[in-house]
Amino acid sequence: MTAFSPSEATASQFLPPADSQSRISQFMKQLQDEICQGLEQVDGTGTFQEDSWERPEGGGGRSRVMREGAVFEQGGVNFSEVWGSHLPPSILAQRPEAAGHPFYATGTSMVLHPRSPYIPTVHLNYRYFEAGPVWWFGGGADLTPYYPFAEDAAHFHNTFKQACDAHHGEYYPVFKRWCDEYFYLKHRQEMRGVGGIFFDYQDGQGHLYRGPDANGPAAEYSNHIGMPTQRSWEDLFGFVQSCGRAFLPAYTPIVERRRSKEYGDRERNFQLYRRGRYVEFNLVYDRGTIFGLQTNGRTESILMSLPPLVRWEYGYQPEPKTPEAELYEIFLKPQDWANWTPDALNS
């Protein structure tokens, strides 16, 4: 199927190539393969089980889940490729040009819930849409630690900063701020974790930031730097490929550094409690979850991101001057992790 109609595009440098859909879906599948292979290697004993599925309205996917691994209590890596007669209202509100047109969407998403409270939960999602005259890339990766290790946050951010910088010097500063804005639990007044990068509606035109908060730091920074040089479909695809491939080097060294550290009930209980925030974010705010449920997606694959075991506790507050309190005070607020040095956070 061809959802995209070239004649409606505004300028030739903004056209996707004729084989855009097959090239991207092939990349998204490769990314799923590479990540699953890398994670099996780092886990040591766990393996991914695959379910292939079809969506009655068009398309399908392959969901891969690891359970009860040595490192990963549960992890899911999902590839999907779907199409249909119209995008759901949540997306049309942002891209009105797509109204009345069929759409094509493909992407790979992942959430890992390690067993050790010292290893952060991590999320990745890259996606591509075509609908009538418009196409765009979106995605990112973000880290959610339970215990505060600044060097882990710094390593994660720096790896993605390098991947971004190779394509455009302003990607990281804008997409880092956008990530801080997006993974925010308003009802808790907390960030979900230490962030990473996040972007959406990247079609090579306009400001880098194209999110809803016109007064936030991401919009302010994006306005401040002005319009970037126009970027072609190939430029953006190259950028997304670099980001996707930055995930394993961004995350696996953190696993290696923390996997042997012993923990007790206190740390495990805190981890289960904090996992509740992950559930709250995904069910109340997450764009991917809402898109999936609104487009009659495969519920088991969409909710694969929810943790295997979670705790809620009324009125919990961390004890002052504990690692748990440090998480709240430093790690759940926006920080300049890419420029972190052992002294930076003490000043």
Add this chain to the structure above:
Amino acid sequence: MTAFSPSEATASQFLPPADSQSRISQFMKQLQDEICQGLEQVDGTGTFQEDSWERPEGGGGRSRVMREGAVFEQGGVNFSEVWGSHLPPSILAQRPEAAGHPFYATGTSMVLHPRSPYIPTVHLNYRYFEAGPVWWFGGGADLTPYYPFAEDAAHFHNTFKQACDAHHGEYYPVFKRWCDEYFYLKHRQEMRGVGGIFFDYQDGQGHLYRGPDANGPAAEYSNHIGMPTQRSWEDLFGFVQSCGRAFLPAYTPIVERRRSKEYGDRERNFQLYRRGRYVEFNLVYDRGTIFGLQTNGRTESILMSLPPLVRWEYGYQPEPKTPEAELYEIFLKPQDWANWTPDALNS
């Protein structure tokens, strides 16, 4: 404060009395007291701890939580009374007459999570609103069993049916259907449990059913019976009082019947898994939760309904011909529980 302005009402029999707000908030507090006392008695060892809180924009409440009781792993009973300059969009969409007017809202809500998988989770909420020319009552109670005991579902329904029938012969049939419609997880195609009663926007005028699904069984039944005799504010307040006081006799006999039944890991694991559906419902669909989060309510009190421990499992399906399968096949679909007899569900 007086949010309600009598001169704007359309007919005198629809006016609340001058002391409506103090009478209702007093009742809602009494209901909280009576329920907490009754639950402490049935639990035997657990007691409720109270937090009083104030809402910066106006009003406040008292949250009561029991933890680690003999029966109740966690239970919360919350009273609140709030006011402000305007209702949130989710309510104004249903009551456009309230736009531009200040509002007053009070209510008592409760969720209990027993430790034993044989004792159902239960929820209750009664609430009252005034805003400019309009006022209304809403609420109900519903039961969420983990294991299938038809007599428990029948007892719960019959107790509320009696409370309803004392006020209007058509309350139970409409509000039972409305409950089945409301506590439904679309993305799972499952009811949350065996239901009970649910109603909203009851102001004495119009059809009994005033929910969003114009083609559902509740609307159909309500249209079929036509407009009921107009009911005064006093009539409706009396009805809500009866429903509120029906809760303890509806629920505590079920606790007594099941509390000594032994269970193992299988039943506990299934309970923790099914509790995930409670979380999904409350965060994705629940009107009270959305109202609370949209009006900058007290997050800890709003999310007190979430279970203390929860499990998610990718791709779970009950084994055929087990009690778990019976729950899915019979108890998570609408049934005529008030007319249940040991033979009725076998036919």
